[in-house]
Amino acid sequence: MRALLFTLLLALVAPALAAQTALPPAPWADRQLADPAQEADAKALMESIRCLTCQSQSIADSNASMAADLRSEIRERIARGEQPEAIRAWLIERYGDWISYKPSATPVLWPLWAAPILLIVGGLVVALRRVRRRRQS
Incomplete structure (x- = not known):
């Protein structure tokens, strides 16, 4: 065996x-x-x-x-x-x-390319609003 x-x-x-x-x-x-x-x-x-x-x-x-x-x-x-x-x-x-x-820059990837730009613009808008509020008060 x-x-x-x-x-x-x-x-x-x-x-x-x-x-x-x-x-x-x-x-x-x-x-x-x-x-x-x-x-x-x-x-x-x-x-x-x-x-x-x-x-x-x-x-x-x-x-x-x-x-x-x-x-x-x-x-x-x-x-x-x-x-x-x-x-x-x-x-x-x-x-x-x-x-x-x-x-590649295919249309499917456009949001991926746009996201950093949108985040930077959004951050600048928030920062400008806070600066204006501080100046007004």
């Missing part, structure tokens, strides 16, 4: 032990494009895309494997002739607005 349990346990654990732990690096993750203009476009785009793993770094600065995959994808797409804004749109469509460090 113990031999059967041991064999069953070994059959369950063996595939996990034989699995590859790391994928090969992305081909263009750390290699620059031959065309300096294309590389400059790729670098500028990579600096404005947030790393999905680190969340506080751009993919240009991150050493995470996901960031390397995205760097490689961006360089491959730019080498094929895609425009950086089209690549950004694809990334936003795939991962959401959060991935981009460049905020």
Whole structure:
């Protein structure tokens, strides 16, 4: 009975032990494009895309494997002739607005952009009213 349990346990654990732990690096993750203009476009785009793993770094600065995959994808797409804004749109469509460090100005976000201005104006109105009340009394 113990031999059967041991064999069953070994059959369950063996595939996990034989699995590859790391994928090969992305081909263009750390290699620059031959065309300096294309590389400059790729670098500028990579600096404005947030790393999905680190969340506080751009993919240009991150050493995470996901960031390397995205760097490689961006360089491959730019080498094929895609425009950086089209690549950004694809990334936003795939991962959401959060991935981009460049905020969008879609109508859904207008209240978010207007809130600080409204709070400042409201604070100034309250402060002016209090100053006027003190002067009158």
